[in-house]
Structures are given as structure tokens and as C-alpha cells.
Amino acid sequence: MTAETIVPDSEHRGLVARLPQVPRDLAMLARFDRPIGWWLLFWPCVWGVWLAGAGWQLPLLAWLLAGSIAMRGAGCVYNDIVDADLDRQVARTASRPVASGRVSRKLAWGWLLVLCAVGLVVLLQLRWQAQLVALASLALVAAYPFMKRITWWPQAWLGLVFTWGALVGWTALRLDHLDVMLALYAGAFFWCMGYDTIYALQDREDDALVGIRSSALRLGRHVKGGVAAFYAAAVALWLLAFWLLRGDPLALLALAPAAAHLAWQVTTLDPADPANPLDRFRSNRFAGALVAAACFVVGNA
Numbered sequence: 001m002t003a004e005t006i007v008p009d010s011e012h013r014g015l016v017a018r019l020p021q022v023p024r025d026l027a028m029l030a031r032f033d034r035p036i037g038w039w040l041l042f043w044p045c046v047w048g049v050w051l052a053g054a055g056w057q058l059p060l061l062a063w064l065l066a067g068s069i070a071m072r073g074a075g076c077v078y079n080d081i082v083d084a085d086l087d088r089q090v091a092r093t094a095s096r097p098v099a100s101g102r103v104s105r106k107l108a109w110g111w112l113l114v115l116c117a118v119g120l121v122v123l124l125q126l127r128w129q130a131q132l133v134a135l136a137s138l139a140l141v142a143a144y145p146f147m148k149r150i151t152w153w154p155q156a157w158l159g160l161v162f163t164w165g166a167l168v169g170w171t172a173l174r175l176d177h178l179d180v181m182l183a184l185y186a187g188a189f190f191w192c193m194g195y196d197t198i199y200a201l202q203d204r205e206d207d208a209l210v211g212i213r214s215s216a217l218r219l220g221r222h223v224k225g226g227v228a229a230f231y232a233a234a235v236a237l238w239l240l241a242f243w244l245l246r247g248d249p250l251a252l253l254a255l256a257p258a259a260a261h262l263a264w265q266v267t268t269l270d271p272a273d274p275a276n277p278l279d280r281f282r283s284n285r286f287a288g289a290l291v292a293a294a295c296f297v298v299g300n301a
Contacts, residue, residue, distance in 0.1 A: 015033075016033045021102075022103075025097040026097070026107075026111050028097055029076065029077050029080060029097045029098065029103055029108060029111060030074070030115060031076045032069075036281070036282050038065075038068045038073075039285040040162060040192070040285070041068040041071070041162055042064065042069075043165075043288030043291065043292055044162075044163045044164070044165040044166035044185075044188045044288075045065075045165030045169040046064075046169065046288075046292045046295070047166050047169065047188070047292055047295045048165065048166040048167065048168065048169025048170035048173075048184065049064070049169040049170070049172065050169075050295040050296040050299050050300065051170070051184060051241065051295040051296075051299040052170050052173040052299060053174075053299040053300050054173045055300060060125075060173075063122050063125045063126075064122070064168070064169065066122050067119055067122035070118035070119045070122065071115070071116075071119045073115045074119060075141055075144075077111055077112040078112055078142075078145065079144070079145045080097070080099065081098055081108050081109065081112070082145040083099075083145055084096075084098045086212060090212070092202060123135075126168070126172050127172060129171050129175060130171045130172040133164075133171045134164070137161060137164040140157070140160050140161045143157070144157050144158060144161055148212050148213050148214065150213075151213060152213045152215065152217065153213075153215055153218065154213065154214060155192070155193050155196040155200065155214065156189075156215075158196050159188075159189040159190070159193045159196070162192050162196075163185060163191070164185075166184050166185045167181060167185055170184070177244070179244050180241050181241075183240045183241035183244060184237075184238065184241040186237045187234045187237030187238040187241065189234075190230045190231070190233040190234035190237065191231065191234040191284075191291075193230040194227045194230035194231045194234065194262070194265075195281055196215070197215040197216050197223065197226060197227050198227060198280050198281045199277065199278070201216045201223065201271050201277040202274070223271055224266060224269055227265070227269065228266045231266060234262070235255065235258070235262065238255055238291065238294075239252050239255060242255065242298045245298060245299070246298055251297075251301070254297045255294045257294075258287055258290035258291045258294060261283070261286060262287060265283060265287075268280065
């Protein structure tokens with residue numbers, strides 16, 4: 001894979017580089033070279049399933065993982081089709097397959113349908129209530145690429161979309177204690193606000209030049225304080241979810257490792273270092289795992 005076809009956050013460069021040109025471009029279009037995205041989509045699903053208290057539920061989680069990979073890929077393809085003109089003006093995204101012209105819009109739409117077909121197979125494995133919850137996210141997903149054009153807070157819209165799995169995971173197993181589910185989802189929303197603000201630090205200069213809006217730009221020199229506030233809200237709402245479910249002060253201790261990790265992200269975040277925000281952003285795969293462990297302990301103890 002040449003430097004011209006790689007973006008800085010590609011992770012599996014060697015694996016993707018072995019593919020022929022067209023499959024390589026389709027893999028990159030769906031961000032298969034950057035698994036952090038589907039981890040961030042998948043972890044809220046796990047939280048919902050494990051906090052519901054029905055044990056490991058490994059077959060269900062396997063389906064939700066497949067759905068996370070497929071639908072994250074579909075969302076990226078759709079985003080790149082809509083944003084092709086903007087992507088050409090940003091250094092980090094100018095080499096994306098659609099923006100660079102290596103993949104035609106027609107082929108991109110076809111690839112989007114293939115990924116959605118995989119998502120449909122996963123959807124059919126869920127009970128009908130969870131199916132309806134999952135389908136309710138589609139309008140939010142469709143609107144997301146346009147948010148950066150009309151609001152300084154597209155990260156808030158992404159927070160609604162990218163953490164929807166918490167609702168799906170919970171309703172796949174139970175329909176009671178909706179207050180617990182909503183508190184868990186609200187915490188996930190602020191978690192996404194925090195990590196996507198960190199991610200947006202990479203593009204601040206280019207975004208400002210081409211008129212793309214983001215929370216990183218809006219917060220300016222207060223970005224660390226903003227991320228700290230988002231993460232604090234996330235932890236507070238997760239604690240609320242645990243309390244509403246168990247009412248046991250000891251259960252709240254399960255969240256201590258995740259809270260400590262998020263605090264580490266904030267205290268070590270350096271917006272001036274190009275590599276630092278990407279590293280802190282990627283570390284959220286571990287933050288998600290720590291919250292998942294807390295949900296399992298509280299939900300199944």
C-alpha cells in the first residue's frame with residue numbers, strides 16, 4: 001500500500017496491502033484497516049447485554065459483533081459518498097477511495113448495499129422489539145454526515161448514533177428497567193462526545209480552513225476541560241445506571257478502573273502533539289472493555 005492510499009490512523013496496513021487494488025480500496029472504504037471504529041460501536045452492545053444480567057450470551061454477542069463490523073463499514077461508506085468533496089480538502093482524508101476517485105460512487109453504493117445485507121442478517125437474529133430499536137437508528141445515521149455542516153457539535157449527533165447498541169443489547173434480553181437502560185445509554189453518549197472530540201483534534205487546522213465544524217474547534221483552548229466534563233458525565237451516568245439496577249454502594253466500585261482510565265486520557269492528552277490524540281482515542285477500546293467488565297459484574301453478581 002503506497003503512502004498516497006494510507007491515512008494516518010490505518011492500523012492493519014500490511015494485511016490490507018496484500019489485497020488486490022479494488023478489494024483493498026473497498027476494505028479501506030469500510031475502514032477494515034481501522035478496527036477501532038467497530039470496537040467503539042460494539043462495546044455499548046456488550047454493556048447492554050451484560051448489564052441485563054443474563055450471563056455471557058456469547059452467541060448473541062457474536063451476532064452483534066458481526067453487525068457492528070458490517071454497519072460501521074456501511075456508515076463509513078455512506079459518509080465517504082456524502083463527504084467526498086469535503087474529504088478532498090482535508091489532508092488526512094484526501095486519499096480516501098471515493099474522494100481520490102479510485103472507487104466510483106456507483107461501486108461505493110453497491111458495496112454499501114452488500115454491507116447492509118450483512119446487517120439485515122444480523123437484525124433477523126434479534127427478537128422483534130430489539131429489531132425495532134435497531135431500525136430506529138437509521139434516520140440518525142443518515143443525517144450524521146450533514147451535521148458537521150450545520151452545527152459545531154457533530155460529535156453530539158455521533159454520540160446518539162454510535163452508542164445505540166446499548167439500547168439494542170438491553171432490549172434483546174429484557175424490556176423492564178428502562179431507566180437503567182437509558183442511564184447506560186446517556187453515559188455512552190458522553191463517552192462518545194469525549195473520545196470523538198479527541199479524535200477531531202487531528203483535523204482542527206484543515207477543518208477550520210474548509211468550514212467543517214467540530215467540538216474540538218468550538219472548545220478551542222478549553223478542549224481538555226471539555227473532554228474532562230464529557231467523561232465525568234459519562235461516569236456519573238454509568239454509576240446512576242448501576243445504582244438504579246442494584247442500589248448497592250459496593251457495586252459502584254466496579255467502575256473504578258474505567259474511571260481511572262478515562263482520567264488518564266484527560267491528564268495525558270496533548271493537543272499540540274499530532275500522535276497523542278490518536279493514541280488516546282484508540283485507547284478507548286480498553287475503556288470500553290473496562291466498562292463491559294463492570295457491567296458484567298454488576299449485572300450478573
